[in-house]
Amino acid sequence: MIKLYLIDWLSLALKFLHIIVGIAWIGASFYFNWLENKLQRIGNRDDIAGHLWAVHGGGFYYLEKYNKYPETLPEPLHWFKWEAYLTWISGFLLLSVVYYLNASSTLLINGSTMSPVHGVGLSVFGLGVIWLIYDFLCKSAIVDKTVIFIGIILACVTLSAYLYSTIFNPKAVYMQIGAMLGTIMTANVFFVIIPVQKKLVAACIERAEVSSELGIKGYIRSRHNNYFTLPVLFTMMSIHYPMVYSNTYSWLVLIGVFVVVVLIRHYFNLKGVGKAKNSLIGLIVLALLLLIFSLAPNSTDKVNMAKVSFSEVEKIIEQRCASCHSTNPTDDFFTVAPSGFVLDTEAQIIVNKDRIYQRAVATNSMPLNNKTNMTVAERGVLAAWFREADDE
Ligand code: HEC
Structure with missing residues (x-):
């Protein structure tokens, strides 16, 4: 724990x-890419390739790009690598x-x-x-x-x-x-x-x-x-x-x-x-x-057309989800409910209907790695329940 x-x-x-x-890396990379694109190329000087004016954060900035390198090595010279x-x-x-x-x-x-x-x-x-x-x-x-x-x-x-x-x-x-x-x-x-x-x-x-x-x-x-x-x-x-x-x-x-x-x-x-x-x-x-x-999910392929009772749904959730998504999980690794997502009570199941559908039916992305061996038929039951609840 x-x-x-x-x-x-x-x-x-x-x-x-x-x-x-x-962010610091990609931000700098985007910025220098932008500088390179926006640099005003000036042809009248051998040493300078171009320059650029910018205003940011309440101040004016001016910079120049050298064709080769400056007269003397400037100190400090800033690097971008860390x-x-x-x-x-x-x-x-x-x-x-x-x-x-x-x-x-x-x-x-x-x-x-x-x-x-x-x-x-x-x-x-x-x-x-x-x-x-x-x-x-x-x-x-x-x-x-x-x-x-x-x-x-x-x-x-x-x-x-x-x-x-x-x-x-x-x-x-x-x-x-x-x-x-x-x-x-x-x-x-x-x-x-x-x-x-x-x-x-x-x-x-x-x-x-x-x-x-x-x-x-x-x-x-x-x-x-x-x-x-x-x-x-x-x-x-x-x-x-x-x-x-x-x-x-x-x-x-x-x-x-x-x-x-x-x-x-x-x-x-x-x-x-x-x-x-x-x-x-x-x-x-x-x-x-x-x-x-x-x-786009195929909404008909998994639907079990028979009427489903809520107790059926509850049983499936208890068997396939509650080992992780519970206030007292029994899973060997997840000893606290992942993402704080708990499905212990009828009210919790009903209120989270859409999310259950999204993960267990539409995308098959839950149970995690199908660790609890949920069957296709069970996903069908959840799909039918979701549809019925949706139609009401
Ligand atoms: C072996 C443990 C485990 C089992 C069993 C399991 N889950 Fe999960 N669940 C996770 C983990 C880990 C996450 C967080 C990672 C993610 O979102 O993929 C998660 C996240 C979720 C989320 C997203 C919650 C949020 O707020 O982001 C939903 C919804 C969900 N699970 C539904 C289910 C349903 C429905 C079942 C049963 C059919 C189920 N899970 C079974 C481990 C599990």
Whole structure:
């Protein structure tokens, strides 16, 4: 009991940290991306590439971007790296606390015979392998062939999502893919962007030439990170929306959403440089409508047409839900009702009718990992009860 309570605090603290440093990282990344797009290019000076005026928080700001580097190395020179490192570190710890620690019920697919250690190993393995593949592609000539490059990355992510969906539960698959992309982003900062900047600083001190290739190397990775941002944010948020991850093809849905959010990012990047393509908006809206339509629950498929009595419903809830959702849970792991959601009394069941329907019928996302072995027929009874109550 006390152990779970403390784990919850740890998870809360890590999530809090993860979100704060993540905002700082992505905020800075969005801001510099915006600066780059809005910079007023001036052609009349060799040293300055462009400048920009802004007003914010009650003051005027003026900044300049150098073509190469300034006369002397400025002190202090601000770097942006700990936001990225801390986001990854807190994210990995959070993944460990929430998914690895209780792997048999939060990571592995229901009914899995895989050992938790094996599952955790495969998860960590994926984080490393995706980076090695991506980094290899970036260092090869393929990176210049944008369409092929995007195609290969998309194929790798799709294959990973599919393969992980055969061993992990859908929520964990989403987290795994989000963590893999987040790992690429952080590794880009650690292994490429920061080293490039260190070389720039060294060149500034020695007044040496900088090859244009160096800057481009850093710029490409930074640009990739910009496109990875929305997919990663989506995976983090989506786990609160079972209608997205709870269906047979959840891995494919994830890829569909990735394509949509990357197009959204692309639209804004084009818009930022005054080249907005309005046809993209049409494509995005169409893809979104298609997604929403194809994920709509089929309200008739599970309905058991016979009249159901409330005592039947109560019995099912007691057998399949109350081991966790009770003031005194009997589950071996959840010793306090998850999300404080309690289904002990008739009144609690009735008042939460919609939420029960949403999780146990529309999305099949409860019981968690179907730990209590709820049957399809039982879901049908709940569906029929919900419909009757709804018709009244
Ligand atoms: C093995 C434990 C377990 C069982 C059994 C279980 N749940 Fe859950 N439930 C959880 C956990 C953990 C969460 C929080 C994570 C989440 O929302 O996915 C949760 C969350 C929920 C929520 C969201 C509550 C909120 O306010 O966010 C609903 C609704 C729910 N469960 C309904 C059910 C129903 C209905 C059943 C029975 C058919 C059931 N659960 C069986 C563990 C369980």
